[in-house]
Amino acid sequence: MPKRENISMSVIRRLPRYYRFLNQLKRDGVTRISSTELSAKLGLTASQIRQDLNCFGGFGQQGYGYIVEQLAAEIGRILGVAHNYRTVLFGAGNLGRAIAAHMDFEELGFELIGIFDNAPQKVGTVIRGMEVLNTASFEDFCKDNKPEMAALCIPRTAVEATVDRLYPLGIHSYWNFSHYDITMKYPDAVVENVHLNDSLLTLCYRISNNPEASHEPTKK
Amino acid sequence: MPKRENISMSVIRRLPRYYRFLNQLKRDGVTRISSTELSAKLGLTASQIRQDLNCFGGFGQQGYGYIVEQLAAEIGRILGVAHNYRTVLFGAGNLGRAIAAHMDFEELGFELIGIFDNAPQKVGTVIRGMEVLNTASFEDFCKDNKPEMAALCIPRTAVEATVDRLYPLGIHSYWNFSHYDITMKYPDAVVENVHLNDSLLTLCYRISNNPEASHEPTKK
DNA sequence: TAGATTGTTAATCGATTAACAATC
């Protein structure tokens, strides 16, 4: 296996996009592509794409380009999509239910094996054909199922106690939708944050500071 | 009003975090803070915080630091949280309903004024005390309500046609949850993407390539 | 005044882009 020592987050965050595009090309029946063609479709430079890919190995062929199917497979392997990490979801509120129902966990390297909530009125309800379990039973659940990742769709105030409980059970990876900063207390944890509030605020900033802003319908 | 010409996205994406922390400090009764104290709480360097703030003006006082309440207000003003941009939500599926119910639009510079969906079985249902309207009635709705932003919780395949419809109605800002790239066709549009799939894939990468990975419960 | 901390300039670091030799 190739180099891959100190890949920067900038590179890592581009990989899913490459993966998505290549799979689309594959479905469209495209068999080969050059970095220049790919860069036009993605709005990047060809140089950057070649640099990014060469962090992991030489997947192309001089004078020819890249074989779409092969490159998609390589990136899939790099991302680890075949791992199917056993995943539990904490929080069956609006957001948790949407995430459970909406995400294609299986295509993205994860397998959703359990949904947990504290609230008695949520326990027993069914999401995506899966019964919401009581958080109280989580230790028992772990004995049989050994989850590896937890998606946290719970309030900020509940996250610390939840991670304190999950971390010693071997769950060291978190997809975190709250603004609680898990890595402050658990620097070894692998944490991916989704900060919807921050995302919306940056949009607000950019609307407010957009010189093009017209806020007026196009005149006919 | 101060400088503010060419603020980089790196800086803009840190502003919501500053804003959140400062509001928390305010609630905690903290009245003043130095860049060094703030940097410790945020896990950044003091230098970076001062550089960031000085993109917008000198909000501090030498030898003293920053007045929490005042700085929070300044950043709020910079972000534009008081604008309450009139917002419509397209798509009342799992994700759309969760976004409608879960987000505090009002605190984040937006006001949700309408939810739209094509599906007859969704039209008329109520989310957050708001009736889902038929997309067919959107032009009429615009005459009275003049929305400025659209949150798009619709399938990727529906986005192009939707933006083709909304853009001429004066809606040039989008909070986009699909993987359709709006700026390719509308380079002037202000677009904030939330790519949940990409987020999950980067987590997968980092779990797969984490040298610390044990995937084993802590021994007692 | 002395101490502290900002605002700002300069130095460093990292990421992107350009260039080109290697090679299919």
Add this chain to the structure above:
DNA sequence: TAGATTGTTAATCGATTAACAATC
């Protein structure tokens, strides 16, 4: 072989960090 395009090194650009003079 000639043409094309990669892999990779070098140059540029931008972002972060360090240093310190200004000043409260």
